[in-house]
Amino acid sequence: MSNTFKVIDMITKEALSILHEKASFIGTTDRQYDDQFKSNGMGKKGSQLRVREPNEYEVTDGAVLNIQDTEETNQTITVATRKHVSMQFTSQELVQSVNNDAAFNDLSKNYIEPAVSKLISVIESDFIAYATKATANLVGTAGTSITDLTVPGLARAKLNQALAPIDGKRYLMTDSVTMSQMVNGMKGVFQDSAQVKEAMREGFYGRLAMADLYENERVWTLQNGADHTTVTVNDAAIADGDTTIVTSGGTVTVGSVFTFESVYDVHPETKQNYPHLKQFVVTAISGAAGSQTLTFWPALQSTGARKNVSALPETGADITFVGGASTNYVQSLMYHKNAYQFITGDLPLFDEANKCARRVKDGVSLRCWQDSDIINDRLIVRLDILYGFAALRPNWGCRLIGAANA
Numbered sequence: 361m362s363n364t365f366k367v368i369d370m371i372t373k374e375a376l377s378i379l380h381e382k383a384s385f386i387g388t389t390d391r392q393y394d395d396q397f398k399s400n401g402m403g404k405k406g407s408q409l410r411v412r413e414p415n416e417y418e419v420t421d422g423a424v425l426n427i428q429d430t431e432e433t434n435q436t437i438t439v440a441t442r443k444h445v446s447m448q449f450t451s452q453e454l455v456q457s458v459n460n461d462a463a464f465n466d467l468s469k470n471y472i473e474p475a476v477s478k479l480i481s482v483i484e485s486d487f488i489a490y491a492t493k494a495t496a497n498l499v500g501t502a503g504t505s506i507t508d509l510t511v512p513g514l515a516r517a518k519l520n521q522a523l524a525p526i527d528g529k530r531y532l533m534t535d536s537v538t539m540s541q542m543v544n545g546m547k548g549v550f551q552d553s554a555q556v557k558e559a560m561r562e563g564f565y566g567r568l569a570m571a572d573l574y575e576n577e578r579v580w581t582l583q584n585g586a587d588h589t590t591v592t593v594n595d596a597a598i599a600d601g602d603t604t605i606v607t608s609g610g611t612v613t614v615g616s617v618f619t620f621e622s623v624y625d626v627h628p629e630t631k632q633n634y635p636h637l638k639q640f641v642v643t644a645i646s647g648a649a650g651s652q653t654l655t656f657w658p659a660l661q662s663t664g665a666r667k668n669v670s671a672l673p674e675t676g677a678d679i680t681f682v683g684g685a686s687t688n689y690v691q692s693l694m695y696h697k698n699a700y701q702f703i704t705g706d707l708p709l710f711d712e713a714n715k716c717a718r719r720v721k722d723g724v725s726l727r728c729w730q731d732s733d734i735i736n737d738r739l740i741v742r743l744d745i746l747y748g749f750a751a752l753r754p755n756w757g758c759r760l761i762g763a764a765n766a
């Protein structure tokens with residue numbers, strides 16, 4: 361093995377180790393479909409994967425068999441986002457690092473760690489924003505700080521009501537301000553323990569409300585629309601399966617959570633009404649302010665095996681949004697591991713094998729590629745990740761809202 365390739369391989373392994381520690385959100389989400397995007401399958405499947413969602417059935421009374429059609433649904437995961445970061449080393453740094461652990465540690469501290477930290481920060485920020493905006497469940501009181509177990513407990517209840525597994529794979533991601541308020545209000549819960557000392561991922565704090573608690577400054581912040589207190593339904597043709605609705609009044613933003621007047625949530629299996637209104641999230645907006653058409657998730661379904669609401673909204677009904685107009689709210693997120701999916705694909709290794717290396721750790725594929733700068737006697741290195749993400753079960757996630765941002 362040449363010294364050049366040895367360093368490239370060392371850089372790749374070091375970069376993945378740093379990524380493992382700092383990727384707290386990616387590391388706590390689902391990556392079970394990664395194998396279908398590896399080098400032996402990417403050419404056959406292209407950049408997209410269609411994943412089947414669980415089938416749903418309706419239970420009927422009596423001895424007469426009610427034969428049901430299986431209505432299969434699926435979602436598409438696209439692996440087409442590319443991010444990279446570059447570094448430069450001198451020949452002297454390169455030679456010293458090959459067989460000198462102390463020199464390589466300096467190389468990692470000065471170059472690799474800052475580069476990988478920035479790379480993963482940008483990717484995680486995109487992923488968290490996507491996952492949060494795909495999630496309709498929301499608990500907490502806008503404008504009131506989270507200082508006890510009430511709000512995390514309500515988020516836990518939302519996951520239970522959506523039948524998310526209770527299997528030790530639930531997580532709560534929050535920012536440092538919310539974390540400080542929670543810790544101050546629950547000093548007896550948070551303490552120095554072996555669990556905290558032995559935590560492997562950056563930001564891990566402990567376990568709370570049946571979820572591992574992480575501090576992450578990349579959690580998404582929602583800015584509410586300028587006027588969302590006067591919005592009503594202005595649509596007389598609402599039907600099962602609809603994901604758009606015409607509104608009257610107000611101005612709202614993508615990612616906002618809302619409820620329809622008198623439209624209640626239902627149990628996913630028994631279809632009995634829950635005592636709370638069904639929550640929806642705005643995924644797209646068209647039209648002018650005061651008369652907007654909202655695209656939302658989940659789709660309305662008042663009958664059949666996929667029933668998710670007690671009734672369809674009526675024209676003229678109020679639409680209620682969470683929080684104050686033109687106000688920013690940090691959106692902490694509790695979720696089950698399988699709510700959100702992160703997928704990476706193997707980037708190709710080029711003919712100059714001694715200049716290119718690729719490794720996989722925790723389902724994340726990273727390629728390191730180097731070239732030389734003969735004029736300045738430097739080694740130029742780039743780290744690349746090809747990835748995509750999806751929210752296949754966003755009902756297994758729940759936002760937590762607290763005090764407004766300054």
